[in-house]
Amino acid sequence: xxxxxxxxxxxxxxxxxxxxxxxxxxxxxxxxxxxxxxxxxxxxxxxxxxxxxxxxxxxxxxxxxxxxxxxxxxxxxxxxxxxxxxxxxxxxxxxxxxxxxxxxxxxxxxxxxxxxxxxxxxxxxxxxxxxxxxxxxxxxxxxxxxxxxxxxxxxxxxxxxxxxxxxxxxxxxxxxxxxxxxxxxxxxxxxxxxx
Numbered sequence: 001x002x003x004x005x006x007x008x009x010x011x012x013x014x015x016x017x018x019x020x021x022x023x024x025x026x027x028x029x030x031x032x033x034x035x036x037x038x039x040x041x042x043x044x045x046x047x048x049x050x051x052x053x054x055x056x057x058x059x060x061x062x063x064x065x066x067x068x069x070x071x072x073x074x075x076x077x078x079x080x081x082x083x084x085x086x087x088x089x090x091x092x093x094x095x096x097x098x099x100x101x102x103x104x105x106x107x108x109x110x111x112x113x114x115x116x117x118x119x120x121x122x123x124x125x126x127x128x129x130x131x132x133x134x135x136x137x138x139x140x141x142x143x144x145x146x147x148x149x150x151x152x153x154x155x156x157x158x159x160x161x162x163x164x165x166x167x168x169x170x171x172x173x174x175x176x177x178x179x180x181x182x183x184x185x186x187x188x189x190x191x192x193x194x195x
Contacts, residue, residue: 002037005059006050013039014050016187017172020092021054023189024112024170029094034164036095036171038065038151040076040088045138049153051164061161066133068149074142079175081111081119086148089117089125092186093171096121098162103128104155107162109171116180117173127151127165129158 002014017037025031035052042048049065052058067076070086080087091113098107106128111117117125130152132145145152151173153161165171181187 001057002035002050002052005052005057006062008047008062009037009050010039010041013037013041013174016174019189020172020184020186021170023186024092026189027185029112029170030168032094032168032170034060034169036061036165036169038171038173040067040071040079040090040173040175043074044076044143044146045074049151051161053164060164061157063153063157063161064133064135064138064144066130066144066147066150066152069146071146071149076175079177080149081115081117081123083119083123088149088151088173089120089123090173090175090177090180091117091184093117093120093173095127095165095167095169095171098166101126101128103130103152105129105159105162107166113180113184113186116184123149125150127153127158127162127171129153129155131155 003011049063051061068088093109096108106126111120
C-alpha cells in the first residue's frame with residue numbers, strides 16, 4: 001500500500017516502516033492513523049521524508065528534511081542517541097504534542113527504542129520548520145542546512161505537516177545500521193507488516 005502511494009520511495013524502506021508500525025501495535029503502542037518515513041540513505045537535497053495517511057491509503061507529504069550537523073554533509077552517515085551529539089537518531093518514534101518555540105511551531109518526538117532513540121525528549125528532538133531547508137538552498141549549495149539532530153523541514157510546510165503528525169502518530173527513521181537492524185524490537189515480530 002505505501003509503495004503504491006509513494007513510488008519514488010525505496011519500497012524496502014517503506015516495508016520496514018510498515019512492519020515496525022504493525023509490530024509496535026502488537027507490543028502495546030496505540031495504533032496510529034498516520035506514519036512518517038525518513039530514508040537517510042538519500043542525500044539531503046532530495047525528498048526523503050514521506051507522510052502517509054494509513055486509513056485513507058494516501059500520501060500526504062513528500063519533503064526535504066535536514067539531518068544533524070554531526071551526522072554528515074549531504075549524506076547522513078552517523079547516528080546517535082547521546083545528548084549533545086548533534087547527530088540524528090534512527091528507529092521508531094511516537095509524535096507527542098505541538099508547541100510554539102524558538103523555531104515556531106514544533107513537534108515533540110518520543111523515541112520508542114531503548115539505546116537507539118529513547119533520549120529523544122531529553123535531547124529535545126523535535127520537528128520544526130527551518131529557513132535552511134529549501135529547494136533553493138539545496139540547488140545552490142548541493143545540500144540543505146543541518147540541524148542539531150532534529151528532522152527540520154521547510155518553513156512553509158511545517159505547520160500542516162506537524163498538524164498531521166501530532167497526537168500520537170508514528171515516525172520511522174531509516175539507515176542500514178547493522179546493529180539497529182539486528183536488534184530493533186520493532187523489526188523482528190515475524191510475519192509481514194501491512195503495506
